Amino acid sequence: MPAQILIVEDEPKIASLLSDYLAHGGYQTRICGTGEDALDVLRRDPPDVVLLDLMLPGIDGLDVCKQLRTFSDVPVIMITARADEVDRLLGLELGADDYICKPFSPREVVARVRALLRRIQTLKENGRADTGGLLLDENRFEASWQGRAVSLTVVEFALLKTLADHPGHIRSRQQLIDRIYTDNRVVSDRTVDSHIKKLRRKLADAFPEVEFIHSIYGAGYRFEASPAETAD
Structure with a gap:
């Protein structure tokens, strides 16, 4: 069964682009435009990996990650337009597994997802x-x-x-x-x-x-x- 990737991104064009590239890479995707919707999905039907934009309306990505870690350890790749290293490190401290800075290559995102899933599989096989x-x-x-x-x-x-x-x-x-x-x-x-x-x-x-x-x-x-x- 293909791995399930949840894309949390409020910009429709970016979300659609990521979804298309991930689908081409063999993954199933779901898109949420707000942090509230994402947390609801994560509680009901957790995916294999979350692509989480930092700048979201309402609950931002950092708060989503913080709340998520109270009930789930699903892998999170944070996507941020903030170049400041402090913001990236804060995301990691809150429980993100990786981060990608905008602007990014969709192929790089797919490669990061694939690498993270491979790491999970290797650990499980041990x-x-x-x-x-x-x-x-x-x-x-x-x-x-x-x-x-x-x-x-x-x-x-x-x-x-x-x-x-x-x-x-x-x-x-x-x-x-x-x-x-x-x-x-x-x-x-x-x-x-x-x-x-x-x-x-x-x-x-x-x-x-x-x-x-x-x-x-x-x-x-x-x-x-x-x-x-x-x-x-």
Whole structure:
């Protein structure tokens, strides 16, 4: 069955263009022109991937993403006309898996969708992995510790698994970029840091007694389960 792509875009010409290219790429599409409509569809009939415009009437894309992450981990590619890196990083912190800046090539959008779906399939094919007590479920994109579980986005899960596959080893930001983004795009260190920040926050909220991801100044990140530091 073809993957279902939800296009959330209030400009009809852009929405139609994206839909045509995605359909030509073998995907089924649905278009929503407002954030309210998108959230309704996402609750009733979640797609495989969401293409989410940042500038929407009413509820904007950032708010849609924020609300979506309270009930779903469906992959989100954010589309933005804002060139400011802060806006893009904010979208990633709110749970977007990727972003594309306008003006864009429709072929690039299709390629990003395809790469994201391929990443999901690869993770699911790997099944379940136990990394020193932290159980990673690739089918659900969940991390479990002592009977408790937390849901992650595709990128967060891939980052955690990349680090957890080699406990105690330092992984540079570039190594993480190469593993997560396989289409050779240019990705800044700040993008990786933003994803890691959100991932660490989720893990800390779910498992406050243990710290899994450690920052190594000037080098990158290391996975190692250790007691979390507590404030005096």
